[in-house]
Amino acid sequence: MCKTAIIIGAGPAGLTAAYELLERSDITPIILEKSGDIGGISKTVNYKGNRIDIGGHRFFSKSDRVMNWWLHFFPLETGKDQHLTLHYRGQSRHLDTEKALNGSAAHDGDKVMLVRRRLSRIYFLRKFFYYPIQLSFDTLWKLGVIRTLEIFISYIRARLFPCKPEKSLQDFFINRFGKKLYHLFFKDYTEKVWGVPCTKISAEWGAQRIKGISIAKAIAHAVRSLSHKSGDISQKDRETSLIGQFLYPKFGPGQLWEEVARQIVCKGGRILFHQGVKSVETKGNLVTSLEARDEITGEVTQWKADYFFSTMPVQELIGGMNGVVPANVRQVAEGLQYRDFITVGILLKKLSNPGKRTSSSGNGLLPDTWIYIQEKNVKIGRLQIFNNWSPYLVRDPDTVWLGMEYFCDKTDMFWQQSDADVQRIAIEELGKMGLAREEDVLDATVLRMEKTYPAYFGTYNRFDEVRQFTDRFDNLYLIGRNGMHKYNNSDHSMLTAMVAVDNICAGICEKTNIWAINTEEQYHEEKAT
Numbered sequence: 001m002c003k004t005a006i007i008i009g010a011g012p013a014g015l016t017a018a019y020e021l022l023e024r025s026d027i028t029p030i031i032l033e034k035s036g037d038i039g040g041i042s043k044t045v046n047y048k049g050n051r052i053d054i055g056g057h058r059f060f061s062k063s064d065r066v067m068n069w070w071l072h073f074f075p076l077e078t079g080k081d082q083h084l085t086l087h088y089r090g091q092s093r094h095l096d097t098e099k100a101l102n103g104s105a106a107h108d109g110d111k112v113m114l115v116r117r118r119l120s121r122i123y124f125l126r127k128f129f130y131y132p133i134q135l136s137f138d139t140l141w142k143l144g145v146i147r148t149l150e151i152f153i154s155y156i157r158a159r160l161f162p163c164k165p166e167k168s169l170q171d172f173f174i175n176r177f178g179k180k181l182y183h184l185f186f187k188d189y190t191e192k193v194w195g196v197p198c199t200k201i202s203a204e205w206g207a208q209r210i211k212g213i214s215i216a217k218a219i220a221h222a223v224r225s226l227s228h229k230s231g232d233i234s235q236k237d238r239e240t241s242l243i244g245q246f247l248y249p250k251f252g253p254g255q256l257w258e259e260v261a262r263q264i265v266c267k268g269g270r271i272l273f274h275q276g277v278k279s280v281e282t283k284g285n286l287v288t289s290l291e292a293r294d295e296i297t298g299e300v301t302q303w304k305a306d307y308f309f310s311t312m313p314v315q316e317l318i319g320g321m322n323g324v325v326p327a328n329v330r331q332v333a334e335g336l337q338y339r340d341f342i343t344v345g346i347l348l349k350k351l352s353n354p355g356k357r358t359s360s361s362g363n364g365l366l367p368d369t370w371i372y373i374q375e376k377n378v379k380i381g382r383l384q385i386f387n388n389w390s391p392y393l394v395r396d397p398d399t400v401w402l403g404m405e406y407f408c409d410k411t412d413m414f415w416q417q418s419d420a421d422v423q424r425i426a427i428e429e430l431g432k433m434g435l436a437r438e439e440d441v442l443d444a445t446v447l448r449m450e451k452t453y454p455a456y457f458g459t460y461n462r463f464d465e466v467r468q469f470t471d472r473f474d475n476l477y478l479i480g481r482n483g484m485h486k487y488n489n490s491d492h493s494m495l496t497a498m499v500a501v502d503n504i505c506a507g508i509c510e511k512t513n514i515w516a517i518n519t520e521e522q523y524h525e526e527k528a529t
Helices: 012-024 064-073 097-102 137-143 145-160 169-177 179-194 203-209 215-227 253-266 314-319 327-335 419-432 460-471 490-506
Strands: 003-008 027-033 044-047 050-053 083-088 091-096 113-117 120-124 127-130 245-249 270-273 275-283 286-294 300-304 307-310 336-348 370-373 382-385 400-408 441-458 476-478
Touching: 003 012, 012 027, 012 253, 012 307, 012 490, 027 275, 044 253, 050 336, 050 400, 064 253, 064 490, 120 179, 127 137, 137 145, 145 169, 145 179, 169 179, 169 203, 179 400, 179 441, 245 253, 253 270, 275 314, 307 490, 314 327, 314 336, 314 460, 327 336, 327 460, 336 419, 336 460, 400 419, 419 441, 441 460, 460 476
Parallel strands: 003 027, 003 307, 027 270, 120 370, 307 476
Antiparallel strands: 044 050, 083 091, 113 245, 120 127, 275 286, 286 300, 336 400, 336 441, 370 382, 382 400
16 A cells, blocks of 8 residues: 655755655655745745745755755756866766756756856945955955954954853854954844844854854955865855855746646645645654645645654644643743744836946846845845846846845734835835935835744754654654754755655654754765765
8 A cells, every 4th residue: 555645835845855755765745735835935936027036045055965956857057168067075077068958857948057156245334245254355445444453353352262151142153253243244134134132042043054154264265265266066165155156947946846846746746735734643653644724715634644744833833733742842832933034026227336346237236146234224134136146037137126135023013014115115225225216116026924034042942842752753754944943944954855755765763864964064964975
């Protein structure tokens, strides 16, 4: 009798799990997706022919397995004279576009990966600084001699007298950058993102998201950049924040996940939309079934399966569990916190650039993919320029298509405002920053995403109590960002799904190797070779 797996969520982790099961086992996956979309926060939204990549998704990984997986679905674009070198655990191979296309399952000219140049900068004091901060003449000139000396003195003091033990995110930043640079470039922005003081955020967030970056690394990177250029797009020896090239689907990340979903259905898997999981039944050390309600018709369906994969927020999973859930586990789950997210798409005739680096076109296009906004008089956290992620995200190449990103909570007054008011604030803030004029705005739209970022405060310091409880269910696998309450990138989320399927195929019930992903530089990929 054929076995089945219920997968909650059609984001990168859920879709990866489903595809891997179909490829490597006799287990039939059934995906229950609460929304009507594919890709979760990695979806691409098409607004009047202009596409929005929510949060921005650069396709790069230190994992060979993930890089191969992406290129299996979408090969490198053709038509360019480029020969890239990908390194695979001590071995290397040359990858040219023609061979990549011929060896791939995809032959559609639109289903390709573009090779894009990464440029992220910080906008501070109406000046652009490279992100991460580089100790270049340009940076020192913009900061000024006095401020630069203060930064170096502060850094030396932090190295001689570090914060010990390193408890908070503030301690993490100061130990690596010094107090002066922390206050200039990290404190205000981080607190804008999370809505709480850095002293209330676990140092683990920094260790996971910007591990390995420091002033010392910035100096080393600057020296290497003067003498070394590489066409290596896997870049396993580079820290994440310093990677200069990335792959990107022609029409955004959602395009890739829509193709994965199509192939899952063609191979016999099922994807059901508007299915909100309401309860989960357990017996002993197994999950036996769950109930999902159709968000449109209201119909409730019970689903039984041999395996269950959850990418839904841990808070909701534990809240929906029937049977014996220890009081401490419910308490921790209820206390987990999340950060919500609003993207305002702004279509412009042109940018009003206060800097000097613009394109030769008449629209004043800046070269950045992301700009981190450090200005204190605006609420916006980041600014995406979709033209630079892929020119195919923009219907009219003579226009500028922006994504203004706001971090907030559903209880905030900002979230509760109408779309029209949010658009008005975003347009006003562009003017305040000197980046655009109201008369150059052609159109705008607002997208809201709940529980986008699992937070490393609240009851997070007791999360192991939840993990120990869920790990005791042999057939339950928590994967992905919200599924594990872990601020994973999409490649990490994919790896959690891959390793979970590895375990099933090998008859392993232990979950330690899944939780270990993204805790160390090499992701603990013992089974991912």
